[in-house]
Amino acid sequence: MLERLELEAFLTLAEELHFGRTAERLHVSTARVSQTIKKLERHIGTPLFERNSRHVRLTEAGRLLREDVRPAYDQIEAGVERAINAARGVDRLLRVGFLGAAAGQLMAQAARLFDRGNPGWRVRLREMQIVDGLRRLRAGDVDLLVVSLPHHEPDMVTGPVLFSEPRVLGVPSGHPLARRDSVSLEDLAAVRMLQVAGAFPDYWRADRTPRLTPAGRPVECGPEFETLQEALALIDAGEGAFVMGAQVTRFYARPGVTYLPLSDAAPLEWAPTWLVTNTAPQILAFNQAARSVAVRLPPPAPVGE
Template sequence: MVERLELEAFLTLAEELHFGRTAERLHVTTARISQTIKKLERHIGTPLFDRSSRHVELTEAGRRLHDDLRPAYDQIEAGLQRAANAARGEREVLRVGFLGAAAGQLMVGAARLFDRRHPGWRALPRELQIVDSLRRLRAGDVDLLIVSLPHDEPDMVTGPVLFSEGRVLGVSCRHPLARRDSVSLEDLAAVKMLQVVGGFPDYWRADRTPDRTPCGRPVEPGPPFETLQEALALIDADEGAFVMGAQVSRFYARPGVVYLPFRDAPPLEWAPTWVATRTSPRIHAFNQAAQDAAARGSSGPRGQLPDAPGR
């Protein structure tokens, strides 16, 4: 008979691939997690993880077990939570993660619309940081995340574009480029490009922090950062530059930072994403509410930057 802790330990370790973080999430000791996994492996009769001093990886048997268990476990957990909520007279919560003020503004409006349409449910917007947003989505800290494209993760589903915005280059007011009215992608060769900390996929880095211009000129890497405020502080200090959405000029104005629009870069598009095995009617319903909220805030079919409430 497999115990609940064995399932939780296995599924959490399969996501984290780290015994310490798994123990923290489950509020037990690392030794308890190790013992629990060994017990489960004895019960099944085969190793589920390859372990070394440097890394933890799923075995082929572990991957198959994870793919079989994850959907069923999530469904059971959701059913138990719904029953508990109903017993307490509470509404079922959908946690919606977002990055940046514009996406947050849209999510608040979408949450209001979602709540009015579905009295038994409630949407809870939560701001995340870019450095750990995908990890937290996979870990289940949020059910849905609004991301900037490109986004192509095999285990995730990407919904329709909600809004788009032009790209700008954030530079120090002391940088020579700051005297211009606009920039080209070729001008990236004249700056040090700040680097986002974390294991972001190559396709995202190529789009947002390229190492070469379209004509092949090298782009010098700059200091790393974890949050937008860190990036703006580095730009203000003339330590580097970064490509951002035009929303920064509205929501993150700073005297020492100049935002220069690109003449030749495609717009940034924002869309919802979620883990494929956790698809639910709530997610589809919220996506519809978000699309409707975005459409109400603009005249375009996809929307531009969402207007402020009441505008």
């Protein structure tokens, strides 16, 4: 039987792929996280992570364990939270998923505003990974998800844009492009573009990881990744590059990755989405709260400031 800390440490490290950030989230020391993971690996009998001085990655055994354990852990956590909410007189939960730190901050403020205006309801925020956000929305793990556009899924409704940000290209700091002040979409032909794992709509892949530059030059495909932290680790290791929102310059800075403004790329926009079959009025109430918060936010600063 696995202990709670072992499960929490494993699942958090599987998301962060960084021992320091995992320790911060769990409010324990980095040494405690390392000891806990080693104990879990001894218990299972195989390494769950590949780690060296440059990156942390899931092994195949670790990936399988995450896929098997995550749904059960989430179900237990949801059950405990329902019991706590019942004791507090909260009748219903609105589960809101988000991707990235900027969306997380906005959703936290929107949740507080929503909770004040909707007695008997409470928002539960859930951080999603890029590879499983849509799947978990369709599975009913969350009621609403904030996604980056474009988003044209026939079984989902897309709400109004909440915020936008400039696009940047994350490249290894040792790459020749890293010495430039900015790059263009034509420069994508000079790097290997990392690919998001799993089945993603063609229109989304064409927007984020195009196969050709605007002038028709081929763009080489790089390794696949499942989480943002894994993408950054791959970039740091010199395995490729990826297009991201400029929020990474504030929330995900690391010495081995250089973020370059994309001078001719349209801003990256973020909007809420939910299933067509979910007609709960609280969905629209939360969107209104999110918009009220978003319009008060200052415009994003230019990349590099």
